[in-house]
Every structure is written in structure tokens, then in C-alpha cells.
Amino acid sequence: MANLEDKVNEILGIESTEKVEEAKEFQPPVERPKGDVEVKTEKDINQDYSYSRDSYYNLIDKGNEAIEGILEIAKEGQHPRAYEVAGQLIGQVGATVDKLQDLQKKLKDLKQVPKTANTNVKNALFVGSTAELQKMLNRKQEDETIEKNITPEKE
Numbered sequence: 268m269a270n271l272e273d274k275v276n277e278i279l280g281i282e283s284t285e286k287v288e289e290a291k292e293f294q295p296p297v298e299r300p301k302g303d304v305e306v307k308t309e310k311d312i313n314q315d316y317s318y319s320r321d322s323y324y325n326l327i328d329k330g331n332e333a334i335e336g337i338l339e340i341a342k343e344g345q346h347p348r349a350y351e352v353a354g355q356l357i358g359q360v361g362a363t364v365d366k367l368q369d370l371q372k373k374l375k376d377l378k379q380v381p382k383t384a385n386t387n388v389k390n391a392l393f394v395g396s397t398a399e400l401q402k403m404l405n406r407k408q409e410d411e412t413i414e415k416n417i418t419p420e421k422e
Contacts (some may be wrong), residue, residue: 305348316374323367 269311276282326356393400 312374312377316370319370320367323363323370326363327360327367330356330363334360 334353337349337353337356339351395403
């Protein structure tokens with residue numbers, strides 16, 4: 268089998284895969300400490316977004332072409348199964364369109380995370396019943412109104 272591959276590669280003017288693999292320099296993988304997470308840069312995020320977006324557009328275009336073809340077949344043959352397949356295909360293309368819209372939302376969320384990530388909330392835990400929370404909030408509101416009424420007058 269390798270002899271056949273060598274002949275085909277020779278005819279096409281392609282180096283054999285063995286020679287190509289030998290030519291590549293071996294680079295050991297970079298070891299990261301456990302728990303270290305790779306942070307994607309803005310460029311990586313935009314590149315991934317563009318690739319995903321292009322892929323979704325391609326899938327939608329191919330799906331639309333397939334829908335047109337299967338509808339022609341369904342009209343000619345008048346077979347219920349062809350119409351069923353067309354309906355499923357339309358649903359799948361619709362789902363892909365929804366995924367494209369979700370991609371937009373995910374990109375927006377990714378870009379907003381760094382802006383909102385620096386907020387620190389401390390002691391945001393309340394342990395108690397709803398009635399206790401209501402009493403605490405009412406007391407706080409009463410204290411604020413009393414403070415407003417007691418403020419010293421300027422002479």
C-alpha cells in the first residue's frame with residue numbers, strides 16, 4: 268500500500284507524509300501549572316467569532332439550497348416522505364439561524380465580562396426568613412426617615 272502512495276505522491280509532485288513529518292522540528296508542549304486557565308485575547312475572540320459566523324452563514328446557504336432541491340423532488344414525486352424531509356430541513360435551517368443570533372449575544376456577553384468583572388460584593392449573604400428580611404428593611408427605612416427629620420438646622 269505504501270508503494271502505491273509513493274507512486275501517487277511522485278506523480279502529483281507531493282512529498283510523502285513521512286518526509287514531511289521528519290522535516291518538522293519537535294517542540295515539546297508548554298507545561299502550565301494546574302489550575303492555570305488560558306485567557307483568550309480580544310483577537311482570539313474576534314477570530315473565533317468570525318469563523319463561527321462564516322460557518323453558520325455557510326450552513327444556512329447550503330440548507331436553503333437543499334430545501335429548494337427537496338421541495339422540487341417533493342413536487343415531482345408527490346411522496347409524503349419527501350415533504351416530511353423538507354419540513355425537517357426547514358426546521359434545522361431555522362435552528363441554525365437561531366444559533367447565529369445566539370452567537371451575537373454570546374459575543375456581546377464576552378465583551379462585557381471584563382467591564383463587570385472588577386465589582387466586589389462583600390457580605391451579600393442574608394440568612395433568615397422573608398419576614399425577618401422585611402423587618403430589617405422596614406427598620407432601615409425608618410432609621411433613614413428619622414435621620415432626615417432630626418438633622419440640625421443651620422442658624
